[in-house]
Amino acid sequence: MAEVKLTGLSKHYGDFAAASNVSFDVESGSFLSLLGPSGCGKTTTLRMIIGFEQPTAGDIFIDGERINDIKPWLRDLGVVFQNYALFPYMTVAENVAFGLKQRGVEPAEIKRRASKFLELVGLPGKEDRFPRQLSGGQQQRVALARALVIEPRVLLLDEPLSNLDAKLRAEMRFELKRIQNETGVTSVFVTHDQEEALTLSDRIVVMNHGEVVTVGKPKEIWERPTSAFVADFLGVENIFAPDGFEPGAVVIGGKRFAAEHDGQGNRLVGLRSTDIEIGGDADAGLAGRVQQTSYRGSINTYVVDVPGIARPLYISTATDLPIGSNIVLKPRDGAVLILDPDMEIAAA
Amino acid sequence: MSTGVKRETLIIGAPASLWLVVLLVIPCLFLLFQSLTPLSGTGLSLENYENLVESGTFQKALRRSIIVSVWVTVLTVLAGYPIALVASRASPRVRTLVMVIVIFPFLLSAVVRAYGWTVILGENGVVNDFLIGIGLIAEPLRLIQNTFAIIIGETHVLLPYMVLSLLTVIQRIDRNLEAAAMSLGASPPVIFFKVVVPLTLPGLLTGMLLVFSLSMTAFATPFLLGGPRSPILTVLMYQYAYTLFDWSKATAVAGVLLVLGLGFVILHRFVSRRLMRDAEAGR
Amino acid sequence: MTYQVTEKLWEKPLIALGRVFLWGSVCFWLVFVLAPVVVTIVSSFTAAEFLTFPPKGFSLRWYFRVMELDWFLTSLQTSLIVATVSTFIATVFAVLAARVLTRHRFRAKGAFEILMLSPLIIPGVVFGFAFFNVVLQFRLEGLSLLNLFVAHSVVTIPLMLRPIWSSMAGTELSLEEAAQSLGATPWTTFWKITFPMILPGIVAGAIIAFTFSFNDITIAIFLVGPETQTLPVQLMSQIEYTPDASPAAITSIIIFFTLILFFIIDRTVGMDVFAQK
Numbered sequence: 001m002a003e004v005k006l007t008g009l010s011k012h013y014g015d016f017a018a019a020s021n022v023s024f025d026v027e028s029g030s031f032l033s034l035l036g037p038s039g040c041g042k043t044t045t046l047r048m049i050i051g052f053e054q055p056t057a058g059d060i061f062i063d064g065e066r067i068n069d070i071k072p073w074l075r076d077l078g079v080v081f082q083n084y085a086l087f088p089y090m091t092v093a094e095n096v097a098f099g100l101k102q103r104g105v106e107p108a109e110i111k112r113r114a115s116k117f118l119e120l121v122g123l124p125g126k127e128d129r130f131p132r133q134l135s136g137g138q139q140q141r142v143a144l145a146r147a148l149v150i151e152p153r154v155l156l157l158d159e160p161l162s163n164l165d166a167k168l169r170a171e172m173r174f175e176l177k178r179i180q181n182e183t184g185v186t187s188v189f190v191t192h193d194q195e196e197a198l199t200l201s202d203r204i205v206v207m208n209h210g211e212v213v214t215v216g217k218p219k220e221i222w223e224r225p226t227s228a229f230v231a232d233f234l235g236v237e238n239i240f241a242p243d244g245f246e247p248g249a250v251v252i253g254g255k256r257f258a259a260e261h262d263g264q265g266n267r268l269v270g271l272r273s274t275d276i277e278i279g280g281d282a283d284a285g286l287a288g289r290v291q292q293t294s295y296r297g298s299i300n301t302y303v304v305d306v307p308g309i310a311r312p313l314y315i316s317t318a319t320d321l322p323i324g325s326n327i328v329l330k331p332r333d334g335a336v337l338i339l340d341p342d343m344e345i346a347a348a
Numbered sequence: 349m350s351t352g353v354k355r356e357t358l359i360i361g362a363p364a365s366l367w368l369v370v371l372l373v374i375p376c377l378f379l380l381f382q383s384l385t386p387l388s389g390t391g392l393s394l395e396n397y398e399n400l401v402e403s404g405t406f407q408k409a410l411r412r413s414i415i416v417s418v419w420v421t422v423l424t425v426l427a428g429y430p431i432a433l434v435a436s437r438a439s440p441r442v443r444t445l446v447m448v449i450v451i452f453p454f455l456l457s458a459v460v461r462a463y464g465w466t467v468i469l470g471e472n473g474v475v476n477d478f479l480i481g482i483g484l485i486a487e488p489l490r491l492i493q494n495t496f497a498i499i500i501g502e503t504h505v506l507l508p509y510m511v512l513s514l515l516t517v518i519q520r521i522d523r524n525l526e527a528a529a530m531s532l533g534a535s536p537p538v539i540f541f542k543v544v545v546p547l548t549l550p551g552l553l554t555g556m557l558l559v560f561s562l563s564m565t566a567f568a569t570p571f572l573l574g575g576p577r578s579p580i581l582t583v584l585m586y587q588y589a590y591t592l593f594d595w596s597k598a599t600a601v602a603g604v605l606l607v608l609g610l611g612f613v614i615l616h617r618f619v620s621r622r623l624m625r626d627a628e629a630g631r
Numbered sequence: 632m633t634y635q636v637t638e639k640l641w642e643k644p645l646i647a648l649g650r651v652f653l654w655g656s657v658c659f660w661l662v663f664v665l666a667p668v669v670v671t672i673v674s675s676f677t678a679a680e681f682l683t684f685p686p687k688g689f690s691l692r693w694y695f696r697v698m699e700l701d702w703f704l705t706s707l708q709t710s711l712i713v714a715t716v717s718t719f720i721a722t723v724f725a726v727l728a729a730r731v732l733t734r735h736r737f738r739a740k741g742a743f744e745i746l747m748l749s750p751l752i753i754p755g756v757v758f759g760f761a762f763f764n765v766v767l768q769f770r771l772e773g774l775s776l777l778n779l780f781v782a783h784s785v786v787t788i789p790l791m792l793r794p795i796w797s798s799m800a801g802t803e804l805s806l807e808e809a810a811q812s813l814g815a816t817p818w819t820t821f822w823k824i825t826f827p828m829i830l831p832g833i834v835a836g837a838i839i840a841f842t843f844s845f846n847d848i849t850i851a852i853f854l855v856g857p858e859t860q861t862l863p864v865q866l867m868s869q870i871e872y873t874p875d876a877s878p879a880a881i882t883s884i885i886i887f888f889t890l891i892l893f894f895i896i897d898r899t900v901g902m903d904v905f906a907q908k
Contacts, residue, residue: 050808051811071816073813073820074814075812076814077812079809081808085806085808086809089828098810098815099814102813102815103814146809150813150814354735357735360727363724363727364724364731365743367785368750368785368788372749372761376753378761378765379761382764427660430656431661434657446661448897449665451893452889455893457845457846457885458846458863459863459882460667460668460882460885461668462867463866464666464667464668467674472683473684474670474684504663507660533636535642536642536649537646565756568848568849585760586756586852589853590853599764606754606757
C-alpha cells in the first residue's frame with residue numbers, strides 16, 4: 001500500500017501542453033479516477049506516473065519518495081492497458097509469471113502465486129491457454145492478475161474497460177471493485193466514462209485541456225458540479241445563462257428561484273432534466289410549450305420552449321405530454337446548480 | 349516534441365547510417381566526382397560526358413536500352429494484366445497457384461534463368477529443334493546473344509513487379525461498384541471497360557514506370573543473354589570498366605545510370621503520390 | 632415513360648470470346664514463366680553426353696558428376712559463406728534501423744529512411760562499380776571475400792528492412808511497455824518480447840537477403856578474386872565451355888533449395904513481403 005502525490009506535474013510538446021500543473025493526492029489503499037474527454041491529459045498524466053513520459057515540470061512522489069528519475073521498470077507499479085497488452089505467444093501462466101521472473105522469484109513460488117492471483121480474478125485453471133483463446137473479458141482478467149501478482153505499490157489502469165461490450169463492462173466494473181477491495185491496492189484509474197468513475201472511485205479528478213478542473217468524492221461531484229464543463233460532462237442537460245442573480249436566488253425567465261451563490265454575475269445555471277417539476281402555480285413557475293418528445297419507456301424526455309430562456313429545456317418525466325401542449329414548470333427546490341462558466345454554451 | 353536527436357536514437361541509428369554512407373553514398377559520389385574530372389584537364393568539367401555522348405557505341409547502347417525497356421514494359425503489361433485479373437477473381441486455390449508460379453522466379457538467380465533460356469532458345473534449343481522438326485526452317489535461328497533474348501529474359505524477371513502492382517489496385521476495387529453497375533443495367537464487357545479498367549490505371553501506370561526503370565538499370569540478365577556484342581547501357585559500363593579499363597567513359601556511363609535511377613525514383617514517388625491523392629479526392 | 636435495358640445479342644459471344652482470350656493468355660504467360668525452370672530441371676535428368684531437350688533416357692549421372700566437380704564445390708562453399716556472413720551483418724543493421732523507424736521520432740527521420748532504402752535507388756551495377764573503384768583506390772583487391780561480405784551486406788539492408796519494419800510496426804508499443812512496467816529492462820524487453828514478435832519478419836528478410844547474396848552476379852562480378860569465385864559467377868563462366876548437362880544439374884539443385892526457402896517465406900509471413908518496392 002502506498003500513497004501517490006503529484007505536485008505541479010506538466011508535460012509540454014513544443015507549444016502544446018498535454019498536461020499542465022496537475023496536482024492531486026491518492027490516499028493509501030484508495031481508488032482514484034482520472035475522468036475527462038479524450039485529449040484532456042488524463043492518459044498523459046498516467047503515463048508520467050508509470051514513467052513512459054518524462055514530465056516537463058513538477059514531481060511525482062510515492063510514499064514520499066520522488067520517482068521522477070526512476071526508470072519505469074524499477075518503479076514497482078502494476079499497469080493494466082486499454083488493449084490488455086498480453087504477450088500473445090505466452091500462455092496465461094507465463095504472462096502472469098513474467099513480472100515475478102524479472103524479480104527472481106523461484107519457480108515453485110511463481111506457480112503458487114500465479115494460480116492464487118488467477119483465482120482472485122476468477123480464472124482458475126486457465127493457466128495453459130493462450131490469450132487469443134480467451135474472450136475479451138477473460139483477457140482483461142489475465143491482464144489484471146499479471147499486474148497484481150507482483151504486488152505493486154500502485155495499480156494503474158488505462159481505460160481498461162473501454163474495449164468490452166456494454167454488458168461485460170458492467171460486470172467487470174463490479175469485479176474490479178471487488179478485486180480492489182480484496183487486495184486493498186492503491187489504484188489510479190483513467191476513464192472517459194462518468195458512470196465508471198462514479199461507481200468505482202473513492203475520489204474523482206476531472207480533467208480538461210490538460211488541467212485539473214475539479215477534485216472530489218463521487219457524490220459531491222455528481223450532486224454539486226462546480227463548473228459548466230463538469231456539469232455537461234456528467235450529463236446535466238440544461239446549462240444556460242440566467243437573467244441575473246439576487247441575494248439567495250437566481251432569476252430565470254423573469255421568475256425568482258432559490259439558489260446558493262457567491263454573488264458573482266457571470267455564473268451559469270445547470271438543471272438536470274429530472275430535476276424539473278411540472279404543474280403547480282402558474283405565477284411561481286415558468287410557462288412552456290412542448291416542441292418534441294422522445295419515448296424512453298417509463299420516463300419520457302421532452303423538449304420544451306420556454307419564453308425568456310435562450311435554449312429549449314430538456315425535461316424528463318413520467319407524465320404524458322402531447323406535442324404543442326402548454327405547461328408550467330419549475331426546478332425542484334435546491335436543484336438549480338450554479339456553475340463556473342468554463343465552457344462555451346452552444347447556441348440553441 | 350523535442351527537435352534534437354536523442355542519445356538513444358543516435359546510438360541505435362548511427363551504425364547503419366555510417367555503414368551506408370561510408371560504403372554506398374561516398375563511393376557513388378566519388379564515382380560521380382571522377383566522371384567530372386577528365387584525364388586531360390584539371391578541375392571539374394563535362395568533358396567525359398561530351399565524349400561519351402558523341403561516341404556511336406554509347407548512342408547504340410542507349411537506343412538498345414530504351415528499345416528493350418519499352419518492349420519489356422509492353423510485354424509485362426500484356427502478360428501482367430490478365431494474370432492479375434485472374435489472380436484477384438479466381439478461387440483461392442487457383443489464385444495461390446497462379447501467385448506461386450508468378451512470384452517464385454523472384455528468388456531465382458539470373459544465371460539459372462539465363463541458362464534455362466539458353467536451353468530453350470539456343471542453337472540446339474527447344475524452339476529451333478521444333479521449328480526445324482516441322483520443316484519451317486532449315487537453319488537454326490539466332491535467338492540468343494541478341495536484343496531479342498534480352499527482351500525475353502527481362503520480361504521474365506520483371507513480370508512479378510507488374511503483376512503485384514496491378515494486383516494491389518485490382519484488389520482495392522470495391523466490388524459494390526461492379527454490383528452497382530450491374531444493377532443499373534451494365535453488361536460484363538461494359539463493367540470491365542467502364543468500371544474496372546479506369547480504376548486500375550494508377551496501378552498500371554506505376555507498374556509501368558517501375559518495370560521501365562528496373563529494365564533500364566538491369567545488368568545480370570542483359571549481360572548473360574545479350575552477349576558482348578549487344579550491350580545495353582549497364583553492360584557497356586561494365587565493359588568500359590572491367591574489360592577496356594576506360595575509366596573516363598565507364599564513370600560517365602555510371603553517372604548517366606545514377607541520374608536515370610534517381611530520376612525514375614523521384615518520378616515514381618511523384619506519380620504515385622499524385623495518383624493516391626486523386627484517388628482519395630475521388631472518394 | 633419508362634426505359635428498359637435491352638439485351639444486346641452481340642454481347643454474349645463477345646463475353647465468351649473475352650473469357651477464352653483471358654484464360655488463354657494467362658495460361659500462355661504462366662507457361663512462359665515456368666518454361667526455363669521446367670526445361671532445365673527435365674533436361675538435367677538426361678542420360679546422354681550432351682544436353683538435349685527432351686532428354687534422352689533418364690539418369691541421375693549428372694548429379695553424381697557435379698558432386699565431383701572441384702569448381703562447383705569450392706564456389707558453392709564461397710557463396711554459402713558470403714551469403715551467411717553478409718545476411719548476418721545486414722540483419723543487425725536492419726533490426727536497428729527498423730527500431731529507429733518505428734519507435735523514434737526526430738527531424739531527420741525522412742532522410743534516414745531514404746538512406747536506408749538507398750541501395751534500392753542506386754542501380755546495383757553502379758554500386759558494384761563504385762565499390763570496385765574504391766577497392767582499387769585502396770588496393771584492397773586481395774581481400775575479395777571481405778569485399779563481398781561488405782558489399783552484399785550493404786545492398787541487402789533494405790531487403791531485410793522491409794519485412795522487419797512491418798513486423799515491428801505491427802508489434803504494439805503497449806506490449807513493450809507492459810513488460811517494462813512488470814520490471815523488465817529494455818534489454819530483457821527486446822529479447823523476451825520484441826524479438827519473438829519480429830522473428831517471422833527477420834526469418835523472411837534473412838531468406839530474401841540470403842538468396843539475393845547467393846544469387847548475385849551484378850556486384851560479385853566486380854569483386855570476385857581467382858580464389859573466391861562465387862557459384863553464380865563461376866557457373867556463368869563454366870556454362871560456355873560445358874555442353875553436357877552438369878550446369879543443368881547444378882541449376883536444378885539451386886532451384887530446389889530456392890523452392891524450399893520460398894515455401895518457408897510463404898509459411899512464415901506470406902508472399903506479401905514481395906509486394907512493396
